[in-house]
Structure formats: C-alpha cells, structure tokens
Amino acid sequence: xxxxxxxxxxxxxxxxxxxxxxxxxxxxxxxxxxxxxxxxxxxxxxxxxxxxxxxxxxxxxxxxxxxxxxxxxxxxxxxxxxxxxxxxxxxxxxxxxxxxxxxxxxxxxxxxxxxxxxxxxxxxxxxxxxxxxxxxxxxxxxxxxxxxxxxxxxxxxxxxxxxxxxxxxxxx
Amino acid sequence: xxxxxxxxxxxxxxxxxxxxxxxxxxxxxxxxxxxxxxxxxxxxxxxxxxxxxxxxxxxxxxxxxxxxxxxxxxxxxxxxxxxxxxxxxxxxxxxxxxxxxxxxxxxxxxxxxxxxxxxxxxxxxxxxxxxxxxxxxxxxxxxxxxxxxxxxxxxxxxxxxxxxxxxxxxxxxxxxxxxxxxxxxxxxxxxxxxxxxxxxxxxxxxxxxxxxxxxxxxxxxxxxxxxxxxxxxxxxxxxxxxxxxxxxxxxxxxxxxxxxxxxxxxxxxxxxxxxxxxxxxxxxxxxxxxxxxxxxxxxxxxxxxxxxxxxxxxxxxxx
Numbered sequence: 001x002x003x004x005x006x007x008x009x010x011x012x013x014x015x016x017x018x019x020x021x022x023x024x025x026x027x028x029x030x031x032x033x034x035x036x037x038x039x040x041x042x043x044x045x046x047x048x049x050x051x052x053x054x055x056x057x058x059x060x061x062x063x064x065x066x067x068x069x070x071x072x073x074x075x076x077x078x079x080x081x082x083x084x085x086x087x088x089x090x091x092x093x094x095x096x097x098x099x100x101x102x103x104x105x106x107x108x109x110x111x112x113x114x115x116x117x118x119x120x121x122x123x124x125x126x127x128x129x130x131x132x133x134x135x136x137x138x139x140x141x142x143x144x145x146x147x148x149x150x151x152x153x154x155x156x157x158x159x160x161x162x163x164x165x166x167x168x169x170x171x172x
Numbered sequence: 173x174x175x176x177x178x179x180x181x182x183x184x185x186x187x188x189x190x191x192x193x194x195x196x197x198x199x200x201x202x203x204x205x206x207x208x209x210x211x212x213x214x215x216x217x218x219x220x221x222x223x224x225x226x227x228x229x230x231x232x233x234x235x236x237x238x239x240x241x242x243x244x245x246x247x248x249x250x251x252x253x254x255x256x257x258x259x260x261x262x263x264x265x266x267x268x269x270x271x272x273x274x275x276x277x278x279x280x281x282x283x284x285x286x287x288x289x290x291x292x293x294x295x296x297x298x299x300x301x302x303x304x305x306x307x308x309x310x311x312x313x314x315x316x317x318x319x320x321x322x323x324x325x326x327x328x329x330x331x332x333x334x335x336x337x338x339x340x341x342x343x344x345x346x347x348x349x350x351x352x353x354x355x356x357x358x359x360x361x362x363x364x365x366x367x368x369x370x371x372x373x374x375x376x377x378x379x380x381x382x383x384x385x386x387x388x389x390x391x392x393x394x395x396x397x398x399x400x401x402x403x404x405x406x407x408x409x410x411x412x413x414x415x416x417x418x419x420x421x422x423x424x425x426x427x428x429x430x431x432x433x434x435x436x437x438x439x440x441x442x443x444x445x446x447x448x449x450x451x452x453x454x455x456x457x458x459x460x461x462x463x464x465x466x467x468x469x470x471x472x473x474x475x476x477x478x479x480x481x482x483x484x485x486x487x488x489x490x491x
Contacts, residue, residue, distance in 0.1 A: 029344075047345035049294065050320040054347055057359060059322075061335055062347035078339050081272070104271060135272055163271040166336045 002032045002044070002054050002062060009033060009069055013043065016073040021089035022082075032062070033069070041069040045082075074126070075139060077161050084128045084136030091127035093117040093140070093149070093157060100131040103138045104164035109157035111150045121145060129159065138162030173397055175390035175427060176458040178203060187212060193385045197375070204426060204454055205473060214475035219379045221257040221264060222249070223275040224283055224306075226341045228313045230274045238269055250449070253313075254283050256478075273340040278306045281472040281482035284449055285369065285420040286310040288486045294319040295364040300353035300407055303330035305337035307367060312343040321346040322361065324353050354406045362412045370400045372421035372428050376481020379474060397427050404432055408440050411489040417442075419485045424471070426457040429483040433469060434462040441490040444468045450477060450484065 005013065013031065017023040030051040034042040046054070046063030054062045066079030075083065083090050095103065099113030115132065123145045129138035140157040142149060149156045177196050178184075184199040191198070191212045198212070205211050225232040232253055236246055243261035255275075257264055264270065264277055286307050291297065291314040299308045302323035311321055323346055325331050331350060338346055349359070353368070373393050378384045404419055411417050421428050430453050436442065443465075450470030455462050472482035 045344050046347075047318055047320060049296070049318065050345055050347055053320055053322070053361070057347075057349070059347040060331065060350045061338070064339060064342065064344045078342065081342065100268065104268065131268065135268070137268065137272070163268070166340075167266070167271070 001036070002034050002058060004055070005031060005033050005043075009041070012069060012073055019089070020083055021087035025082075025086055030063075031066075034062075034065075043067050043069060043073065043079075045079075077136075077139065077163060077165070080128050080136045080139050084130060084134070091118040091121055091125055092130050093121075093127060094130045094132060094134065095137075097132065100137055103129055103159055103162050106159060106162060106165065106168060108155040108159050109140060110152075111154050111156045112152045114150055114156070117149060121149060126160070127157070129157070129162070136163075173394065173427060173431065175393045175425075176200065176460070177390060178458070191216065191385070192382075196390065197385070201424070204457055205424060206451075207475065211473060211475045215379045216382075217379065219279070219474060219480055220478045221260075222278060222280045222283070223255050223257055223264060224278045224310060225253045225255065225275055226273050226309065226313055227253060228317060228342050229272070235269065235274050238274070239267075242267070249280060251280070251283060251287065254278075254280055256280075271340070273342055276306055276309055276337070276341065278310070279480045279482070281422075281450075281477070281479035281484075282306055282369075282420075283310060284447070284470075284472075285367065285418055285482070285484050286314065288418045288447055288484055289314075289365045289367055289416060291315055291365060296361065297321045298356065298361075298363040298366045298407075298410065299323045300356065300366065300368045300403060301325070301371060302334055302348065303327065304333035305341075307369060308334065308346055309337055309341040309343055311367070312338075312341070312345055315345060317343065317345045319345055322359065322363075323348045324351045324356065326350060326352040353403050356406050356410055359410075361410065362415075363410055364412055364415050366407050366411050366415070366417045367420075368403055368407045368417065369420045370396075370403055370428075370432075372396050372400070372423040373425055374422055375424045376422035376472075376474075376483075379480065393425055393427060396423075397432070400428055400432050401435065404436055405439075408436065408442070408487075408489060413489060413491050415489050416445075417487040417489060419487065421483050422480060423483065424473075424481050426454050426460065429471075429485070430454050430457070430462045430466045430469060431460060433485045433487070434466055436487070437463055437465065443488040443490060445486045445488050447484060447486055450482075453483075453485070
C-alpha cells in the first residue's frame with residue numbers, strides 16, 4: 001500500500017538527505033512510502049504526476065525504490081546510484097577494476113583493491129562502492145576503521161548489495 | 173477468424189524441407205514476404221544486435237566511448253539513441269554499463285514503435301503489455317521522467333523483469349499494475365498515448381528462437397487473433413480524442429496485423445497515420461482485402477531492414 005510519509009518519516013528522510021548533501025535534489029521530488037503488514041517501509045521516488053494516480057489507484061509497483069526506513073534511512077542500490085552521482089558527502093571507497101568485477105559477483109572488497117576512500121571511516125559504516133570512474137556499483141559495510149581498511153589480503157569491506165545482484169539471482 | 177492456409181506447391185515443400193519449417197508456414201510466407209528465399213536464409217543467421225542508450229543516465233557519445241574502449245565495434249543507425257553492435261568482447265547483457273542502466277538491449281524495430289508514439293513531456297501514457305520493459309523505459313526517457321506511464325502486466329513472473337529494468341534504468345515516472353490489458357477501463361483513466369505491443373505468434377523472432385519454425389499451429393495463430401482483437405478494442409476506448417494508439421506485433425501474419433487494424437477501422441473513428449520507416453502494410457492477403465489506408469502501417473523484414481520481423485500501426489483516434 002502506497003501512502004504519503006508521516007511527519008516522523010519525513011524528519012528521518014530530511015536528516016539523511018541533509019547529511020548526504022542531497023537535500024536540494026529531493027526537495028522538489030515526490031516521495032511515497034510503501035508499507036506491507038507494518039513490517040517493511042520502502043521509500044519510492046516518483047514524478048509528481050504519478051503521485052496522484054498512485055494514491056487513488058494503488059498499483060503493484062511505482063517509481064524507483066531508493067531505500068527503506070528503519071530507525072534510519074537505508075539506501076537501496078538505486079538510491080545509492082542517485083546519491084553517488086550528485087554528491088560526494090556519502091562515505092565511499094573507490095576500488096580497482098579487478099575488485100569491480102568481483103563486487104559484481106557479490107564478493108567482498110580486499111584491502112589492496114581500495115584506491116581511494118573517505119577519510120576517517122569507522123568500523124561498521126555503510127558506504128558506497130565506487131569504481132574508478134566513480135560510478136556506484138554497490139553498497140558495503142566496513143569491517144575495520146581508517147587505515148586498517150587497506151590491509152592486504154583481508155576482506156575489509158563487506159558487500160551488502162551490488163549492481164549485479166538481480167542478474168545473478170536470475171541465473172540461479 | 174480462420175488462419176488462411178494455401179495449397180502446397182512443389183516449391184513450398186522444397187523450401188520448407190530445405191530450411192526445416194512446417195510447410196504451411198513457408199507457404200504463407202511465399203504469399204506476402206518479398207524475396208522469400210533470401211528471407212529464409214536470413215532467418216537462419218543471428219539477428220543484428222542493437223542497444224538503445226538510456227539517456228536518463230548517459231548520452232550516446234559517452235556510452236560509445238566507454239564501449240569502444242572495451243573493444244566493441246559499433247555502428248550508428250538512423251536514430252541517435254540506437255546503436256548497432258557489430259562485435260563485442262563481452263556478452264552485451266553482462267557489462268558494467270548494462271548493469272548500471274546505461275543501455276537497453278532492444279531491437280531497432282521495437283524502438284521505432286516507441287518513436288511512432290510521438291511522446292512529449294508530461295503526458296499520460298499507457299503501455300498495455302509491458303514486460304520486460306524495453307518500450308516502457310524508452311518512453312520514460314523520451315518523457316525525461318516526467319508525466320506518468322501506466323504499465324500493465326498480468327503475469328507475476330514476467331513482472332520481475334519489468335521491475336528490474338525500471339530500477340536499472342532509473343525510471344521514476346512509471347507505475348505497474350498486475351492487470352490484463354483487456355480490463356484497462358477499470359482504471360478509469362484516459363490516455364494521451366497508448367502502446368499495445370500485443371502478444372503474438374512470434375513469427376518475426378524465428379531467428380532468435382528456431383523452435384518457432386515448427387512448434388506453432390494455425391490454431392495458435394487464431395488464439396492470438398482473439399486476444400489481439402479484445403486488447404485493441406479495450407485500448408482504443410481509453411485513448412483521449414486526438415490521441416494516438418500504436419499497435420505492434422513481432423509477427424508477419426496479416427491476420428494478426430493488417431486484419432486487426434482493418435476491423436478496428438470499421439468500428440471506430442480513426443485515421444491510420446503514415447510512418448517513415450519500414451515497408452508498406454498489405455492491402456490484400458489471399459481472399460482478404462483491407463482498406464487502402466492499411467498501406468500506411470509498416471512491416472519490418474529481417475532481410476530488408478536488418479531488424480527482427482515486426483509490424484507497426486500508428487492510429488489517430490478522432491473521436
């Protein structure tokens with residue numbers, strides 16, 4: 001069921017957008033919440049003309065899922081794709097070409113694959129996985145902090161989702 | 173309506189045997205496909221591959237630069253966003269550019285169907301049989317993600333593919349209903365544009381799926397005609413006066429194409445508008461005779477147009 005975000009949800013979203021430097025981008029966009037059985041609250045970005053139709057018609061799917069609301073706002077791959085292209089405030093690591101291929105198979109990131117990263121990353125921090133062209137190819141979570149992320153032969157960033165996920169699931 | 177079957181001839185038997193088709197299919201092809209021997213030869217080769225740039229994410233120039241650097245050989249087409257792939261060093265559905273939604277693998281003929289819709293920003297558009305989403309996502313990019321597209325797909329399994337492609341291509345102006353197009357009036361919406369890429373016998377894609385040379389029957393074709401008739405009648409009723417309906421199939425069969433449009437023109441106030449590309453629609457087939465306006469519809473033949481087999485009719489709804 002699609003519905004408008006309530007005040008609390010809007011506050012969480014605005015806080016996240018502000019932190020990631022994309023507040024202005026989302027200011028003029030329509031966002032709706034899709035909630036199933038009070039369990040998962042998915043956030044959808046859509047054109048303003050679509051919003052009216054959805055609220056009256058309740059389709060199976062609408063717009064682009066950019067993330068999920070829990071205590072915080074968690075980005076989906078499509079949300080990461082948008083934010084990674086318009087802001088550099090979201091924590092990130094840039095990986096080399098070999099790691100790009102491995103990430104697209106769902107593998108984690110080895111320390112020596114990281115060619116650049118946000119300063120002062122913490123352990124357990126969610127970040128964008130970017131390739132050398134700074135294109136978002138996945139979302140990861142750090143297993144270490146700061147310079148320990150660069151440890152050789154160690155998986156230092158866990159891949160949470162990636163751009164190859166759907167194709168792999170279809171192949172299976 | 174009954175599928176037209178023609179008496180066997182030595183030539184139809186010979187060609188059917190030579191190219192491994194059921195005889196009745198080749199015999200029908202001989203009635204309306206120009207240079208049928210070249211056509212049958214072409215259907216035994218891989219079809220030309222095309223990709224369509226997703227301009228919601230990248231422009232064609234930058235995409236070409238990326239693909240050329242990976243060893244692709246590309247060729248421009250009459251459409252800026254559509255590129256022919258002559259050679260690729262990777263499967264074209266497994267590159268990072270594909271996964272990031274920079275392009276969609278889509279036949280040129282399918283792109284021409286969307287071109288025929290004359291899409292503009294902020295319109296309300298219906299895609300009646302939308303999976304896997306190639307035309308839907310192309311319409312979205314032509315609208316620059318504005319306005320709204322209603323996409324229908326009755327089959328949940330096929331729904332997965334359209335949802336993936338909408339997400340991959342970054343489309344935000346589309347909603348998908350799990351609905352059979354025949355019930356579209358239940359939505360109570362009138363549309364500026366309607367695209368009906370109708371389920372069909374698939375004769376036009378034999379080059380991609382050679383099983384179709386022998387695995388369909390005249391009765392299958394008749395079943396498709398029934399569905400197509402009810403779908404197009406449902407479609408035309410939801411087009412705004414002055415709006416456009418584009419009907420397409422990936423079949424050569426006149427029963428699924430000109431015959432459907434001819435019947436429609438007898439019951440509704442419509443005009444069949446000309447299209448720039450493709451070969452003229454038929455005005456007769458066996459003992460069937462269609463209105464002269466049917467010439468304005470378009471047929472696409474693999475051996476002539478280097479596309480999959482396709483049919484497009486552009487219909488203006490007058491009242």
